[in-house]
Amino acid sequence: MHVCVVGGTGNISTSIVRRLLAQGHEVTIVNRGQRQPAPPGVCHLACDRQDRTAFEALMRRQRYDAVIDMICFNREDAASSCRAFADTGHFVMCSTVCTYGVDPDWFPVTEDHPLRPISDYGRNKAAADALFLEAYHRDGFPVTIVKPSTTYGPQLGLLRQAAWDYTWIDRVRQGRPIVVCGDGNALHQFMHVDDAAMGFVGLLGRRGCQGQTYNLVNRGFHTWADYHRTAMAVIGRQVELVGVPLDTLARFDIPGFGFCREISAHNSYYSGERLCRDVPEFRPVVGLEQGLAAVLAAMESQGRIPSADSVTWEDQVIAAQRAVGPPLPTA
Numbered sequence: 001m002h003v004c005v006v007g008g009t010g011n012i013s014t015s016i017v018r019r020l021l022a023q024g025h026e027v028t029i030v031n032r033g034q035r036q037p038a039p040p041g042v043c044h045l046a047c048d049r050q051d052r053t054a055f056e057a058l059m060r061r062q063r064y065d066a067v068i069d070m071i072c073f074n075r076e077d078a079a080s081s082c083r084a085f086a087d088t089g090h091f092v093m094c095s096t097v098c099t100y101g102v103d104p105d106w107f108p109v110t111e112d113h114p115l116r117p118i119s120d121y122g123r124n125k126a127a128a129d130a131l132f133l134e135a136y137h138r139d140g141f142p143v144t145i146v147k148p149s150t151t152y153g154p155q156l157g158l159l160r161q162a163a164w165d166y167t168w169i170d171r172v173r174q175g176r177p178i179v180v181c182g183d184g185n186a187l188h189q190f191m192h193v194d195d196a197a198m199g200f201v202g203l204l205g206r207r208g209c210q211g212q213t214y215n216l217v218n219r220g221f222h223t224w225a226d227y228h229r230t231a232m233a234v235i236g237r238q239v240e241l242v243g244v245p246l247d248t249l250a251r252f253d254i255p256g257f258g259f260c261r262e263i264s265a266h267n268s269y270y271s272g273e274r275l276c277r278d279v280p281e282f283r284p285v286v287g288l289e290q291g292l293a294a295v296l297a298a299m300e301s302q303g304r305i306p307s308a309d310s311v312t313w314e315d316q317v318i319a320a321q322r323a324v325g326p327p328l329p330t331a
């Protein structure tokens, strides 16, 4: 197949491109060329998709058997993709589980769950998905919607619960306690980018998957406390997890706190059974410890582990929590 990936050099899409090439597909990627060079064997088209006229004209020059759109974030992007790829055989939209919101009616959350997004990110993705599904039902636009949960890899780095922050790795190395939200036992699902690529690529060309929505998650879940203990095993040192209520955390000016407030503070547990059923080769293989070790090794080799020394919020939060009472117990 000739497959076009919109993006192609990002956190998830790098693995998608690698998998497509390994399976012998012809691959074209389209991006601005700002992030990293295209891998050998890939046709690179340089374009900013926000320049709608140029993007759509460039994409219409060629018919692709399949398209994976990794950077469609709202209804306008979606409408542009419908015009740009009107004649493709299969279009896969990368959406997100954030479209479901944070207060589910049942666990695990299945694809027929009501959509109650709480962030602009989730609302805009839901609006894009809706436009694609309207185009499917009205014009037969051959879309499949994919909703990944947290998908980590070497480009993203070693995540934490309390914020979008990587200084915690250095804190752990120094033996200093780290903050978790609440009792640290919010449920979460983590998928390695190579396993996510297996899901995206496995869908391509399956006509029965068109018009469908799929969660892209591992079976089961971890708590964030589990996650942190696994990550600390990989880092090589265990430190105290200090549980702090969400409301208390919100009173501090914590950089990157939106990730916690909108996502990681809440229980999230999604069902991946539909994708396992319809794409039999989708069988995630990367264990959490193995995946986190690879991510840490990549960060180390690229000198991407920031110092914790100039960061003050974490000690302030821990001191405030200790002043009002013992930290919330983590299991």
Ligand SMILES: NC(=O)c1ccc[n+]([C@@H]2O[C@H](COP(=O)([O-])OP(=O)(O)OC[C@H]3O[C@@H](n4cnc5c(N)ncnc54)[C@H](OP(=O)(O)O)[C@@H]3O)[C@@H](O)[C@H]2O)c1
Residues within 6 Å of the ligand: 006, 007, 008, 009, 010, 011, 012, 013, 014, 030, 031, 032, 033, 034, 035, 036, 047, 048, 049, 050, 070, 071, 072, 094, 095, 096, 097, 147, 148, 149, 150, 151, 152, 155
């Ligand atoms: N990681 C997660 O946990 C997670 C979970 C759920 C959903 N998602 C979804 O996954 C997608 C992100 O995928 P990813 O991780 O592979 O991407 P990414 O890391 O965000 O990389 C973005 C890619 O798109 C290109 N790009 C960015 N802006 C562009 C523009 N205006 N025009 C053309 N190209 C552009 C970048 O290259 P240049 O900068 O060179 O243009 C790069 O190739 C998003 O749709 C996100 O909502 C991620």
